């Protein structure tokens with residue numbers, strides 16, 4: 001596990017190589033094994049492989065999302081806010097599990113924040129994605145994971161550079 005955690009870095013450049021169907025299947029299984037509050041499974045996912053749709057999704061947040069255009073796969077991570085008031089936690093855990101599974105099978109990924117972000121002064125990032133993919137209420141969009149074979153190398157952060165000051169012993 002620590003090996004996967006060391007390897008996981010945000011990858012924003014991808015090879016043109018497509019992701020094999022077996023690996024897409026592994027990602028799906030991993031996501032669906034995510035825990036959820038009261039086991040209500042409030043999360044939902046849209047897997048997008050259509051390059052034209054991916055290019056449109058990449059325009060959701062300007063420079064913060066433009067790199068998605070080069071990815072062979074976008075996973076849109078959503079939650080049902082009517083199912084639970086902790087859908088954000090459920091969906092965040094699933095997104096992170098998706099990123100760790102991606103790392104474990106040689107793929108790179110990056111989280112693109114959608115919730116509480118804007119597409120333009122008139123349109124939220126969430127409504128932009130909602131309109132593009134036909135996502136109905138009460139589903140909320142948390143983030144998009146850009147996934148693909150890495151075309152950039154990022155080294156693990158050396159252990160000595162980790163912020164151990166954030167770990168408090170016995171009391172804050």
Ligand SMILES: Cc1cc2nc3c(=O)[nH]c(=O)nc-3n(C[C@H](O)[C@H](O)[C@H](O)COP(=O)(O)O)c2cc1C
Pocket residue numbers: 008009010011012064065110111112113
């Ligand atoms: C909640 C959250 C939102 C993020 N949003 C974006 C984003 O919109 N665009 C982006 O390029 N990276 C985004 N990231 C990736 C972070 O920038 C990245 O995790 C951080 O810089 C640490 O780098 P590392 O992932 O390589 O360890 C997000 C990460 C998290 C956890």
